[in-house]
Amino acid sequence: MKKRTRPLKEVVSSEEKLEESKSSVPKSPDQVPVIVERSSRCDLPEIEEKKKKLFSEHGFGKQCSQSNKKMVQTRNTVEGSSGGAEPNVLEPVELSPPLPALPMVTMDGEQLLGIFQRLIESQTEQTALMREGMEDVTMGGAQLPGIFQRLLESYTEQTTLMRESMLDVCRAARVTPQLKVGSAMDFKELGPLEFYGTEGILYADEWLENVERLMKIVRIPDDLKVETASIQLFDIARIWFKDEPELAVPNLTWETFKELFKKKFFSEVARDALQDQFERLEQGNLTVDEYAAEFDRLSHFVEYMTGAPEVRARRFRRGLSQEIRLYVTSIARTYEEILKVAQGVEWDLGRRPKRGRGY
Template identity: 40%
Template sequence: MFLLLQQMMETQRAQAEASQRQSEASHRQIEMLRQSMENSHQLALAAVERVAPGTVQGPTGQQPYQQQSRPGTILDFRKMSSRDFTGTEGILYAYDWLEDVQRSMELAELPRALWVSAAASRFFDIALTWYRTDPRASVRGLTWENFRRLFKEKFFPDVALTALEGQFVGLVQGNSSVDEYAAEFFRLSRFAPDMIQDEGQKARKFRRGLIHAVRTRTSGRRDATFDQILMDVQIAEKDFGLKPKRSEDTMGASSSAGPAKRPHIQQQQQRPFQQQPLLHIQQAPARAHQHQGQGQRQAIQCAFCKKMGHTREDCRMKQGVCLFCGAPDHQVKNCAARAARPAGQDGVQQARGGQQGRAFAMTVEPTQAVVEQIADDSEADCSTYYGLESDGVALDRGLIVEPLDFVLPE
């Protein structure tokens, strides 16, 4: 009897376990079916939304279905932006860092209320000390616009940006290769957008900074674009070996070849991207018949074109007016005042031979000889129209003087 009861209990237990397993399998099948139906429903909604955006409606009385996205976090931002800032990297790094941080926060879809905290999470050293100690920067609830303004005032103020603009104005190839010059051109061009408003201005500014040997390879393509000129000079540099020699290479070759024939001539070290004048021009003492105050005007240097005799506010190149008369309705090649000027009033005196150590004085008004030579040149700039007045120097009307890539002997 006992054995019979035990067998019946085992049979019932086995049936219960089988029923439970079958129930679990049924539940799994139901869940899979529900998930499949939900996925099909979402795909159908997405297909309808692509065909007719805004027409997919939710249940009666509710707004249309919208795809819900998770807001970004500071961790998401740090995954996208790996650049730290210490405050010692320099103006250009600070400028690029701020733009990179804002772009990373936008891509991470970080809430705008967290932007200041996210940017400050990349601060170290001097930058972190500034953020913690400046009461304007550490105030609670600081907006991103005010943070940008304070950051610029601290790490790249307007005077620094003006200096970078001046570097672009005076940028020349110098001892650099074409690729190095082009890289520096791109790096500084963003600080002087007025000078490269179109492709033509950009190409002319780049061409003027090339060394003479390279620039002559593009003389027949006045209407070429920037990319075309860059390709031409890169090919010319490679095929004709026009890359300028480094100062240290020149000096090393001279030392290996023995003493120079003229020991008083020295090769000066030149930094890349730095404009080097062909001649050292000094201001001559004011003569008795010169107008009073001219010496003070000659000591003024324009912050835009880096030429003497006028300020940035008076710079005709910056204003885009006629370089001869200052009128805004025409350019110098169409200037009626220049065409009507009597011959012989060019302000250039005849040369007197046999003089050494001549000193030059910069004049505010352009000389007629220079204006007549380059009035029709589409690449004329403001600096071309500030002539030289001297006691014993004459400008040759048949030549266009251009800076060379070497120093002339004394």
């Protein structure tokens, strides 16, 4: 049997094609299959062998080793996150440089509340749009609804945390409000009492209490209380305030002013007189409320009544009328309890004065 031989032209043509393929350097890995697949007579192992040979001859693998390594890493990362699915883009992603740090900004409670409110509105709107998109989307795959669901849960959680933060800011704004500091003009508008220095100990005590209460209402600072109160001093009291050496010290506190004021206008003679009046005080023909008011007014000037609630309760009970005291002795212990029981007994005994036809 004769052995078939190829024509000379075909052999030359094949060798020329082989030399031509060796001289052309592949530009990318995607061009290699195109060059090799033109030979339909080669099977898969031969294709892989020719690819390796071409890469080794032209140094393509060394030139692109770093690029291929990055693409493989990107491919593995994407495949790991998508369950092995083939990604469409294999190029490595270049990250943007980090943003510069924002400067520290000091804001009050109202500004923070406005910012939080706008953020919540934005998050709520995004959540609503995402929910609508998840309901309207139609596709063949089963992963997209799950992605939408996770994003929706994330935005919902962010909105909840933002709302809680806004509530914390609200509480902080209520706990530490920005209070307006009062002035002497604000104090004068409330009509404080005037003091001339000749009214007596009871009026002096009333003036001191009135001035201190009004300064607290208009929020007069501690370092301005003495000067503010001195506006209401006239005649003898004004002369004392100007000439008293102990008042001329710098940074005079309000507590020191009160001590000096009482030392001047709460004389020992007046104190002794009020103490004697307190010791003789009894209910007599007074109602329980009238007796309690006089008891409170006079006991304020008795030293042994200060910080002694048991002594105060016994002294008040001792001054009640006999018919009321019999009911109070075995029931109440403190001053408040004795006063409450005495008022009830007085009502039952009909001693409360009539104030109209309805009583």
